[in-house]
Amino acid sequence: VFVRGGGSIVVGDDVRIEAFASLSASKGGRLEIGSMCEIRGFALVEGDTGELVIGDRSSVNPFCLLNGYGGLRIGKNVRIASHAVLLSSSHHIADPATPIVEQGIEGRSTLIEDDVWIGSHAIILGGSRVGAGSVIGAGSIVTGAIPPGVVAVGAPAKVIRSRLE
Numbered sequence: 629v630f631v632r633g634g635g636s637i638v639v640g641d642d643v644r645i646e647a648f649a650s651l652s653a654s655k656g657g658r659l660e661i662g663s664m665c666e667i668r669g670f671a672l673v674e675g676d677t678g679e680l681v682i683g684d685r686s687s688v689n690p691f692c693l694l695n696g697y698g699g700l701r702i703g704k705n706v707r708i709a710s711h712a713v714l715l716s717s718s719h720h721i722a723d724p725a726t727p728i729v730e731q732g733i734e735g736r737s738t739l740i741e742d743d744v745w746i747g748s749h750a751i752i753l754g755g756s757r758v759g760a761g762s763v764i765g766a767g768s769i770v771t772g773a774i775p776p777g778v779v780a781v782g783a784p785a786k787v788i789r790s791r792l793e
């Protein structure tokens with residue numbers, strides 16, 4: 629496991645972190661992993677600069693990227709399938725005359741509530757909120773709020789049905 633900024637990383641009980649996973653919390657950031665979580669190999673779990681919190685009994689599968697730059701909170705019992713990307717920031721792009729790299733990065737607080745299942749290769753953009761018990765289809769792109777208890781798919785992700793009826 630690759631660790632950077634280990635003094636700012638808190639890991640709960642009975643957590644399984646596989647070889648080649650990467651955990652970081654440098655540049656004043658913070659990373660908290662709840663109890664009974666599973667972080668699979670080659671997952672990048674980054675709390676650098678901001679804060680990344682993962683609730684109890686959640687799983688982060690191989691090749692996921694979780695970035696907490698602008699604050700990323702993940703609830704309990706959340707399943708994040710392989711290759712999913714969860715972001716909490718975006719480049720400023722307002723000025724076309726200035727290179728994007730010089731315009732800075734805006735933090736966008738992002739929330740995944742309890743019992744969410746995020747399909748493989750899904751992307752959750754910064755500023756999104758996925759309600760409790762919802763499912764995000766494989767390859768979908770979430771760009772804002774997804775209500776609780778629904779299945780949402782596509783790019784941008786749209787609700788196709790409720791799980792509550």
Ligand SMILES: CC(C)(COP(=O)(O)OP(=O)(O)OC[C@H]1O[C@@H](n2cnc3c(N)ncnc32)[C@H](O)[C@@H]1OP(=O)(O)O)[C@@H](O)C(=O)NCCC(=O)NCCS
Pocket residue numbers: 709710746747748749763764765766767768779780781782788
């Ligand atoms: C989201 C998901 C759970 C939907 O399951 P479902 O409710 O049974 O939905 P259906 O298969 O009946 O599909 C309903 C419609 O949504 C479409 N759809 C389903 N999943 C989609 C997806 N990921 N992206 C785009 N469209 C999708 C179907 O083509 C279908 O469209 P139609 O009505 O025009 O024919 C499932 O398709 C999925 O993406 N699962 C994630 C699998 C995964 O990532 N596993 C990783 C290991 S844990």
